[in-house]
Amino acid sequence: MALQTNWIVQKFGGTSVGKFPEQIVDEIVKVYTTQFKNNVAVVCSARSSDTKAEGTTSRLLRACDLVCNSDPSFAEVLQKVRDDHISNAKQRISNPELQKKLIQDTIAELDLVEKYLNASQVLGEVSLRTMDLVMSCGEKLSCLFMAALCNEHGVPAQYVDLSSVIPHDYECRQGTLDTSFYTFLVMAFKEKLQPVLDLHAKGEPVVPVITGFFGLVPMGLLNGVGRGYTDLCAALIAVGLNADELQVWKEVDGIFTADPRKVPQARLLASVTPEEASELTYYGSEVIHPFTMEQVIRAKIPIRIKNVQNPRGDGTVIYPDNVAKKGESTPPHPPVTLSNSFFEQRRRGATAITSKSDIYVVSIHSNKKTLSHGFLAQIFTTLDKYKLVVDLISTSEVHVSMALPVPDNDSAKALKKAVEELKKLGSVELTKKLVIISLVGKQMKQFIGIAGTMFTTLAEQGINIEMISQGANEINISCVIDEDNAIKALQSIHSKLLDLNTEVELGKAVNEKLEQIKRLAL
Numbered sequence: 160m161a162l163q164t165n166w167i168v169q170k171f172g173g174t175s176v177g178k179f180p181e182q183i184v185d186e187i188v189k190v191y192t193t194q195f196k197n198n199v200a201v202v203c204s205a206r207s208s209d210t211k212a213e214g215t216t217s218r219l220l221r222a223c224d225l226v227c228n229s230d231p232s233f234a235e236v237l238q239k240v241r242d243d244h245i246s247n248a249k250q251r252i253s254n255p256e257l258q259k260k261l262i263q264d265t266i267a268e269l270d271l272v273e274k275y276l277n278a279s280q281v282l283g284e285v286s287l288r289t290m291d292l293v294m295s296c297g298e299k300l301s302c303l304f305m306a307a308l309c310n311e312h313g314v315p316a317q318y319v320d321l322s323s324v325i326p327h328d329y330e331c332r333q334g335t336l337d338t339s340f341y342t343f344l345v346m347a348f349k350e351k352l353q354p355v356l357d358l359h360a361k362g363e364p365v366v367p368v369i370t371g372f373f374g375l376v377p378m379g380l381l382n383g384v385g386r387g388y389t390d391l392c393a394a395l396i397a398v399g400l401n402a403d404e405l406q407v408w409k410e411v412d413g414i415f416t417a418d419p420r421k422v423p424q425a426r427l428l429a430s431v432t433p434e435e436a437s438e439l440t441y442y443g444s445e446v447i448h449p450f451t452m453e454q455v456i457r458a459k460i461p462i463r464i465k466n467v468q469n470p471r472g473d474g475t476v477i478y479p480d481n482v483a484k485k486g487e488s489t490p491p492h493p494p495v496t497l498s499n500s501f502f503e504q505r506r507r508g509a510t511a512i513t514s515k516s517d518i519y520v521v522s523i524h525s526n527k528k529t530l531s532h533g534f535l536a537q538i539f540t541t542l543d544k545y546k547l548v549v550d551l552i553s554t555s556e557v558h559v560s561m562a563l564p565v566p567d568n569d570s571a572k573a574l575k576k577a578v579e580e581l582k583k584l585g586s587v588e589l590t591k592k593l594v595i596i597s598l599v600g601k602q603m604k605q606f607i608g609i610a611g612t613m614f615t616t617l618a619e620q621g622i623n624i625e626m627i628s629q630g631a632n633e634i635n636i637s638c639v640i641d642e643d644n645a646i647k648a649l650q651s652i653h654s655k656l657l658d659l660n661t662e663v664e665l666g667k668a669v670n671e672k673l674e675q676i677k678r679l680a681l
């Protein structure tokens with residue numbers, strides 16, 4: 160039995176769809192379908208013609224906010240989305256029929272959104288469900304456009320809308336995003352893609368262009384998954400199709416040892432483990448949505464991060480170093496033959512460094528002599544009440560320090576109220592304008608002295624450390640410093656711990672292993 164299905168799922172982010180749609184179709188989708196003979200499924204996010212903050216999803220959410228504040232200017236925001244998509248269709252789709260149909264479909268979707276928002280304005284609220292419905296429009300418009308562009312460029316494609324795959328009453332039946340929910344989604348996606356699979360079976364392959372918005376999830380998509388949900392959707396599609404690889408296409412060559420915009424010496428990593436990718440994303444390097452990994456890794460599908468502007472590059476593979484690939488009950492035999500070259504190749508302890516801005520530190524000095532029973536529970540109950548998240552925590556006998564992300568005005572207001580309540584427990588000190596610097600690496604726990612080098616380097620640079628914390632999984636050492644010192648800290652720690660280049664060799668080994676697995680599976 161052939162274990163490889165030849166399916167590859169390619170996910171494209173909003174800015175890539177906005178800036179490089181022709182390259183996506185001609186240099187990526189067409190190359191994989193015709194040259195490499197893969198079955199390709201495409202998943203797209205909502206278009207952003209420039210930055211994500213000015214992208215379609217952000218605009219649609221802003222329109223919802225305006226409606227909540229009874230501000231009628233939401234119509235102007237919708238008009239911007241309309242103008243942007245119509246001019247894009249006119250500019251990029253020249254076949255009159257395809258263009259006419261695309262513009263008609265675009266207008267119909269936006270008219271629907273306008274209806275929802277007008278109704279919400281009358282009701283005086285935008286429910287979670289309405290917000291999801293409005294948000295879904297972004298991915299629908301983007302995929303309608305990409306499917307039209309594929310067809311225009313000679314790649315037969317079919318638009319697939321996932322926005323109604325979750326039944327209305329699902330919330331009542333289940334309630335949370337647990338494993339059974341993901342299993343349900345995978346089955347639902349499979350069913351939705353069956354007509355495409357049937358065409359493939361008949362020898363009429365077509366590329367499904369699938370909305371990365373996947374339905375009205377219990378509690379709302381933003382609460383349940385958050386921005387970047389299309390990565391998760393692509394992962395679940397990869398599982399449903401039993402794909403050989405999930406490719407997440409971005410505007411960087413892959414995952415680097417640090418954000419290349421901040422550390423020019425940063426190196427591209429050939430591979431990282433899912434845990435490392437999650438930590439990096441959580442602590443400021445937004446490379447992939449953290450929920451993505453679990454689904455695909457469970458199905459033993461590798462994730463490859465690649466660059467839309469450099470499709471021939473190898474990118475970065477996210478794959479655990481101790482698991483056999485899909486279809487294998489045990490690792491390729493004999494495992495020893497691979498162990499020297501593959502992921503076991505030692506790095507120098509740390510894999511990458513990252514920074515997360517907009518951090519406040521709250522320090523509470525208990526008014527008792529020792530931390531009394533219930534002290535921490537009271538702190539967390541208060542933070543929970545104001546929906547505040549704690550990124551790092553460190554405690555001593557009568558003292559607790561916590562680093563919290565405060566990215567916007569709403570969370571700043573919430574924190575102010577929480578601090579007032581926390582004052583009942585002791586003296587509270589609040590420090591603002593901080594960043595978390597995190598050193599991440601699965602090998603770090605086996606190396607002595609990494610934390611020492613990290614903190615000595617900061618001391619040598621005259622950088623004061625506000626707080627220190629080591630992640631319980633031992634693959635993350637973090638500290639909090641003043642935001643003005645962030646770049647200096649990243650660059651100096653990088654040059655001490657991450658400048659050495661072992662990646663070229665490691666890259667070869669990663670590809671060698673995946674090739675071997677492919678051969679074994681055929």
Ligand SMILES: Nc1ncnc2c1ncn2[C@@H]1O[C@H](COP(=O)(O)OP(=O)(O)O)[C@@H](O)[C@H]1O
Pocket residue numbers: 172173174175211408409410411413414415416417418419420439443444445446511
């Ligand atoms: N360690 C890292 N490796 C790669 N990119 C990183 C890292 N840390 C931060 N980044 C930044 O993350 C961004 C991700 O790429 P981009 O394609 O812009 O994202 P999106 O798919 O959300 O549009 C890049 O701009 C890059 O500078």
Ligand SMILES: N[C@@H](CC(=O)OP(=O)(O)O)C(=O)O
Pocket residue numbers: 171172173174204205211214216217297371385386387388389390
């Ligand atoms: N469009 C959504 C979902 C998404 O995944 O976006 P992107 O792939 O562009 O990060 C958002 O902006 O959150």
